[in-house]
Amino acid sequence: MSTELPDGAMSQRREVHVLIAGGGVAALETLLALRAQAAGAVGITLLAPDPAFLYRPLAVVEPFAPGSIEGLTLAEFAAEQQARLVADTLVRVDPDLRVATTRGGEDLLFDELVVAVGARERATLPGTTRFGDPREADAVAVILARVREGSVRRLAFVIPPGVGWTLPLYELALLFSAERDPDGRAPELLLVTAEDAPLAAFGPETAAVVSDVLATRGVVVRTASVVERVEADALWIELEGAVPIDAVIAQPTLRGPEIEGLPHDGDGFLPIDEHARVRDLEHVYAAGDAVVSPIKQGGLAAQQADAAAAQIAAELGADVEPRALDPVLRGLLLTGAAGSMPRFLRTHLGVRELGVDGVSSDPLWWPPAKIAALHLAPYLADRLVRRSD
Numbered sequence: 133m134s135t136e137l138p139d140g141a142m143s144q145r146r147e148v149h150v151l152i153a154g155g156g157v158a159a160l161e162t163l164l165a166l167r168a169q170a171a172g173a174v175g176i177t178l179l180a181p182d183p184a185f186l187y188r189p190l191a192v193v194e195p196f197a198p199g200s201i202e203g204l205t206l207a208e209f210a211a212e213q214q215a216r217l218v219a220d221t222l223v224r225v226d227p228d229l230r231v232a233t234t235r236g237g238e239d240l241l242f243d244e245l246v247v248a249v250g251a252r253e254r255a256t257l258p259g260t261t262r263f264g265d266p267r268e269a270d271a272v273a274v275i276l277a278r279v280r281e282g283s284v285r286r287l288a289f290v291i292p293p294g295v296g297w298t299l300p301l302y303e304l305a306l307l308f309s310a311e312r313d314p315d316g317r318a319p320e321l322l323l324v325t326a327e328d329a330p331l332a333a334f335g336p337e338t339a340a341v342v343s344d345v346l347a348t349r350g351v352v353v354r355t356a357s358v359v360e361r362v363e364a365d366a367l368w369i370e371l372e373g374a375v376p377i378d379a380v381i382a383q384p385t386l387r388g389p390e391i392e393g394l395p396h397d398g399d400g401f402l403p404i405d406e407h408a409r410v411r412d413l414e415h416v417y418a419a420g421d422a423v424v425s426p427i428k429q430g431g432l433a434a435q436q437a438d439a440a441a442a443q444i445a446a447e448l449g450a451d452v453e454p455r456a457l458d459p460v461l462r463g464l465l466l467t468g469a470a471g472s473m474p475r476f477l478r479t480h481l482g483v484r485e486l487g488v489d490g491v492s493s494d495p496l497w498w499p500p501a502k503i504a505a506l507h508l509a510p511y512l513a514d515r516l517v518r519r520s521d
């Protein structure tokens with residue numbers, strides 16, 4: 133639904149120019165939210181280096197069903213949303229002059245800037261196969277082939293300290309649990325995590341349900357454990373010692389984008405306030421994996437994007453009441469082979485509210501997408517197309 137600005141507000145203002153840097157969940161959600169709340173009052177530029185938006189949650193399925201990754205061409209999206217697309221990378225911002233400079237040397241003027249450029253993967257433990265990006269699905273597919281031929285019998289999944297969104301590795305372990313070698317044997321699966329309980333961020337009730345699912349599928353879990361190093365045939369767990377293993381898949385930790393001219397914490401992430409405004413700056417917002425937040429996740433990215441868009445629209449006079457961020461974490465856990473029930477997980481990350489926390493085989497939000505986003509999820513529901521690139 134589009135909320136047009138009141139006539140008075142429209143006539144008193146020139147079109148405000150919003151620059152959105154990024155082409156992922158946070159950027160697309162910001163754009164759609166602005167279109168819904170301040171249509172006609174904003175001119176939007178999308179600044180993104182990659183030609184397509186990729187739906188990352190499907191990277192988990194890709195090794196098992198090649199061609200699963202879906203996406204959207206940014207040029208088509210921008211044209212449909214009447215936004216200008218600049219295919220370049222944001223490298224520097226002058227918040228006082230309101231100028232954003234691209235790697236290609238272009239200076240883009242803005243009235244409001246939303247930085248939604250995502251995070252960067254750090255290197256993982258040597259000797260492990262990294263999994264955190266659709267482009268890394270091929271390496272997991274190689275391990276899958278070895279499990280199927282029987283040359284990998286013991287497979288470990290490692291979630292190091294500092295990883296907030298751990299669900300993809302649990303899904304991967306559950307998907308591997310359905311595999312068999314030529315003699316019909318299941319692989320031995322071990323998941324080592326720094327969390328106190330499986331998917332601890334969702335709270336104890338969910339952790340108990342997920343523990344049961346993992347146990348039923350034969351996935352052994354070591355919680356509150358840190359892997360020190362990986363050798364050819366062993367995994368070394370702190371305070372425990374060596375565990376024999378044939379292959380290891382590890383989630384990378386993330387670091388922030390460190391955009392010149394903008395504040396950042398020691399890891400390069402942008403600090404934001406409860407309206408997604410970059411701290412101590414006016415007219416500059418940030419959302420998504422690029423911001424300081426213990427959990428980097430698409431649904432949370434969308435909530436930050438909505439907060440930024442609502443604040444911008446309200447300042448333009450739109451009939452929107454910006455609400456302080458009060459994040460709800462939603463996760464859809466695939467539990468294995470076709471026919472097995474997925475689980476919808478939800479928790480309030482702020483003060484726990486009655487009726488918000490839950491774990492269920494029935495959808496706890498709609499559309500029941502893996503990335504729960506007010507505007508983007510319904511938008512993508514019928515527009516994602518399979519991509520081979």
Ligand SMILES: Cc1cc2nc3c(=O)[nH]c(=O)nc-3n(C[C@H](O)[C@H](O)[C@H](O)COP(=O)(O)OP(=O)(O)OC[C@H]3O[C@@H](n4cnc5c(N)ncnc54)[C@H](O)[C@@H]3O)c2cc1C
Pocket residue numbers: 153154155156157158159179180181182188189190191192220221222223248249250251263264265266297299300389419420421422428429430431432433463464502503504
């Ligand atoms: C395997 C996997 C599974 C996941 N599963 C889920 C899930 O089930 N549910 C969920 O909610 N989340 C999930 N996530 C997390 C989710 O994908 C991310 O949290 C989300 O994509 C973050 O969105 P973002 O827009 O901040 O960053 P990104 O999606 O990383 O997008 C960043 C964008 O910015 C562009 N960019 C980069 N640098 C610049 C620059 N300097 N200037 C301009 N543009 C730039 C990039 O090209 C990209 O378009 C998963 C992640 C992975 C890796």
